[in-house]
Each structure stands twice: as C-alpha cells, then as structure tokens.
Amino acid sequence: MPTPIFVTAASIAAELHQAMLEAKGLALTAKNARALAVRAGSKTVGFKAITHFIDELASDIIRQSQYINGVSEGLSQQAVSLWRANTAADKFQWIERQQLAHGESLRNAMRTCYDEREHLSQMLTRGIRELEAQLEEGDKHIRTANLIATSSKVEASSAGDFRAQLEVIAANITATANQIRQHLSTARRLLNQKHT
Amino acid sequence: MQANIIYEDGDHRWIMFGRDPNKSDGIIDTNQYMIQSGDQAMLLDPGGIELFAPMLSAVLKFVPTDQITHLFASHQDPDIISSLGLWDQALPNAKLYSPWLWESFIRHFGMERIQYCPIPDEGLTLGLGRIQVQFIPAHYLHSSGNFHVYDPKAKILMSGDVGAALEGTDAPLFVDNMAAHTPKMRKFHQRWMPSNEAKLDWVRRVRQLDVNVMAPQHGRLFQKQHVTEFLNWFEELPVGIAIR
Ligand SMILES: [Fe+2]
Numbered sequence: 244m245p246t247p248i249f250v251t252a253a254s255i256a257a258e259l260h261q262a263m264l265e266a267k268g269l270a271l272t273a274k275n276a277r278a279l280a281v282r283a284g285s286k287t288v289g290f291k292a293i294t295h296f297i298d299e300l301a302s303d304i305i306r307q308s309q310y311i312n313g314v315s316e317g318l319s320q321q322a323v324s325l326w327r328a329n330t331a332a333d334k335f336q337w338i339e340r341q342q343l344a345h346g347e348s349l350r351n352a353m354r355t356c357y358d359e360r361e362h363l364s365q366m367l368t369r370g371i372r373e374l375e376a377q378l379e380e381g382d383k384h385i386r387t388a389n390l391i392a393t394s395s396k397v398e399a400s401s402a403g404d405f406r407a408q409l410e411v412i413a414a415n416i417t418a419t420a421n422q423i424r425q426h427l428s429t430a431r432r433l434l435n436q437k438h439t
Numbered sequence: 440m441q442a443n444i445i446y447e448d449g450d451h452r453w454i455m456f457g458r459d460p461n462k463s464d465g466i467i468d469t470n471q472y473m474i475q476s477g478d479q480a481m482l483l484d485p486g487g488i489e490l491f492a493p494m495l496s497a498v499l500k501f502v503p504t505d506q507i508t509h510l511f512a513s514h515q516d517p518d519i520i521s522s523l524g525l526w527d528q529a530l531p532n533a534k535l536y537s538p539w540l541w542e543s544f545i546r547h548f549g550m551e552r553i554q555y556c557p558i559p560d561e562g563l564t565l566g567l568g569r570i571q572v573q574f575i576p577a578h579y580l581h582s583s584g585n586f587h588v589y590d591p592k593a594k595i596l597m598s599g600d601v602g603a604a605l606e607g608t609d610a611p612l613f614v615d616n617m618a619a620h621t622p623k624m625r626k627f628h629q630r631w632m633p634s635n636e637a638k639l640d641w642v643r644r645v646r647q648l649d650v651n652v653m654a655p656q657h658g659r660l661f662q663k664q665h666v667t668e669f670l671n672w673f674e675e676l677p678v679g680i681a682i683r
C-alpha cells in the first residue's frame with residue numbers, strides 16, 4: 244500500500260535524529276580517545292591524530308543530520324498542506340460536476356486551491372530531490388568513518404599497554420558508523436518506497 | 440443531503456440541512472442551518488469534515504459563495520465545526536463567530552483565511568443582511584463556552600445540543616408527540632449536560648423569548664407548543680448524572 248509522503252518525511256526525520264544522536268556519541272568517543280592518547284604519550288601519537296578526524300567527522304554528521312532533519316520536517320508539513328489542498332480540490336471537483344445554481348461562485352476559491360496544490364507539489368518534488376542528494380552526501384561520511392575505524396584499529400595494535408583500551412574505542416567507532424549507516428539506508432529505503 | 444426551508448419571508452430565509460441518507464454509519468446525524476437575509480447568509484454549526492462536500496453542494500443550490508459571509512460554531516465539538524479547514528478554502532472572506540473561549544482550540548481544525556470573531560460570554564447581537572440575530576449564552580449546555588442563535592423576526596431559536604435526540608435519518612422533521620419524544624432525549628441530556636444550575640439559567644432566559652420554532656443540532660425540531668413542553672420537561676430533568 245502506498246504511504247503518504249508526510250508519514251515518510253516524518254519517519255526520515257526520525258531516522259536522521261537517531262543518526263545525529265549516534266554522531267553525538269561518536270564525538271564523545273573521540274573525546275575519550277584523545278584523553279587516553281594524551282595520557283599514553285608517544286606510543287599513541289597516531290591515534291591522537293585520528294581523534295581529530297573523528298571529532299570533525301562527528302560534527303559534520305551532526306550538522307548534516309540536523310539539516311536533513313529540517314528539510315524532512317518542512318517536507319512533512321508541506322505534504323500535509325498538499326494533502327489538505329488535494330482533499331479540498333477533490334471535493335470542489337465533485338461540486339463542479341453537479342452544475343449547481345451557484346456553482347460558478349466557487350470558481351475563485353477553486354483556482355486558488357488548484358494553484359496552491361500545484362505550487363506545493365512542485366515544492367515537494369524539489370524537497371525530495373534535495374533529500375536524495377543529502378542522503379547521498381551522508382554515505383560519503385560513512386565511507387570516511389569506515390576509513391577512520393580501520394586506521395584506529397591499526398594504530399591501536401601498536402599502542403602497547405593501551406592497546407586493549409584503544410581497541411575498544413576503535414570497535415566503538417566501527418559500531419557507531421554501522422548504526423549511522425543503517426539509519427541512512429533506512430531513510431533512503433523510506434524515500435524510495437511508493438508514495439501517495 | 441436534504442434541505443428544508445423552515446421559514447421564508449421575502450429574502451429572509453431559514454434552511455435546515457440534514458437527514459443525509461448517504462452519511463456514513465457511525466457518525467451522528469446532524470442538522471445544519473443557514474440564515475439568509477438580503478445578500479448575506481450565515482451557516483450555523485456547518486458540521487463535520489465528513490459532511491463538507493454534501494453541505495457545500497446543498498448550500499450552493501441557494502446562495503453563491505460570496506454571499507456566505509458568516510459562519511457560526513456554537514461550540515468546539517467535531518460534529519459542529521471540524522469541516523472548518525475545508526470551508527477555509529471555499530470561503531476565504533467569511534467570518535466565524537464562535538465563543539471566545541474556544542478560539543485557540545477551534546483553530547486546530549485549520550483556519551488560515553477565515554476571520555475568527557470571538558463572542559463574549561454575555562452574547563452579542565449581529566446584523567445580517569436586513570435582520571439582526573442574537574447569540575444567546577448557553578454555557579455548560581453542554582460545552583463550557585456555548586451559544587445559541589435567536590432570530591427575533593423569524594422567532595426561531597437554534598438551540599445547539601439542547602433539545603437533541605438521537606434518531607435515524609428517516610425521522611420526521613418536527614416533534615409530533617412529546618410523550619413519545621422525551622425518551623429519545625433523556626439519556627443524551629442527562630449525560631452530556633453537566634450543570635443543573637446552567638440548565639435553569641438557560642430555561643429562564645429562553646422563557647423570555649418568543650419562540651415559534653426551536654431547532655436543535657440533532658433530531659427533530661420543536662413547534663411553539665412543544666417548546667413550552669420541552670422547557671418544562673428540561674427544567675425538571677436532573678442532569679450531570681455520570682458522577683452519581
Ligand atoms: Fe456538542
């Protein structure tokens with residue numbers, strides 16, 4: 244069954260909100276890793292450098308998630324307005340077919356309603372395209388996250404006494420990146436489903 | 440949607456819409472009214488979202504949209520005014536008269552173009568075309584902010600949920616026998632109406648009006664002799680029973 248676009252848009256906003264929370268967790272992980280790397284000294288210089296990348300990545304993801312969130316919430320609102328305009332338009336068309344004594348007097352309101360419907364559906368198309376582009380962008384972040392996760396694993400292995408702790412952090416980064424990827428792909432799947 | 444002209448004198452008219460045979464099951468049958476005078480008309484309790492299309496169609500048989508200048512919502516219930524978001528698209532220049540108490544609630548039905556004109560607690564007299572109509576306070580009957588509409592020229596009182604009876608769409612337009620009709624009203628009034636004090640205040644108020652027809656939002660209408668009988672019956676009826 245086709246899903247109303249306002250439901251989809253709201254669901255996408257929810258997915259991106261989750262992604263943002265994960266990214267916030269990632270930023271915290273980066274902070275902990277940096278503290279640890281500072282204490283560990285020279286053996287973890289590589290790891291410490293990586294934490295800056297993680298930090299940057301986390302704030303990129305947060306910024307982007309918030310942006311997509313805003314876009315999808317706006318989209319959901321527009322879709323509700325469009326649904327209302329569509330509902331009214333359907334009723335008006337039904338009235339139009341009846342040749343009522345004063346049916347003609349509805350003409351202006353009908354035109355406004357049809358124009359609004361047209362305008363809203365264009366905005367909606369534009370918004371959906373924007374969402375698609377943004378989700379694609381999000382995938383780039385995920386690829387970066389995977390690279391960082393791999394490098395942190397490598398760095399962790401040469402960190403001597405701190406190896407175990409850094410490995411936990413590296414695993415944490417991998418897991419978080421996976422979570423975010425999942426939210427993004429759910430969002431994309433939602434966007435690609437059949438809509439009314 | 441059926442339309443019945445219940446009063447006509449020149450261009451001054453009361454039309455009752457309702458008894459819709461195509462209404463979906465499970466929604467309460469409602470009476471909508473339109474008062475027309477000169478080049479202005481007011482829809483009283485225009486109804487739920489489900490009724491919008493049949494109502495608009497029925498109304499446009501009598502007046503063009505630019506003459507539907509006023510809407511009235513006696514209170515905030517969905518069967519009264521949940522169609523507002525669609526009327527808003529059809530009548531962008533109309534004014535909605537409704538209790539001040541409910542403005543921020545009724546706006547939830549969607550209202551971008553229509554203007555909300557809050558009725559103060561004590562009521563209001565409004566010019567409509569060549570006549571004057573009065574918004575009569577009926578607070579707590581059943582809604583805590585609630586008005587009825589009295590037209591002193593036509594001598595019609597639109598009484599909202601007061602006098603309501605739950606009946607089928609094939610019920611006659613007017614009450615013919617009070618003894619047979621009161622059982623159809625008792626439960627509704629006892630449960631929906633919360634305050635005996637408010638009830639007595641309203642009965643006192645309405646006894647001072649000259650009412651030829653009392654027109655409720657559900658069920659049959661009352662002619663003069665039955666209005667008197669109704670007031671006596673309602674006066675004696677204990678209401679607000681759910682807490683006992
Ligand atoms: Fe009600």
Ligand SMILES: [Fe+2]
Binds near residue numbers: 516518519599600657
């Ligand atoms: Fe009602």
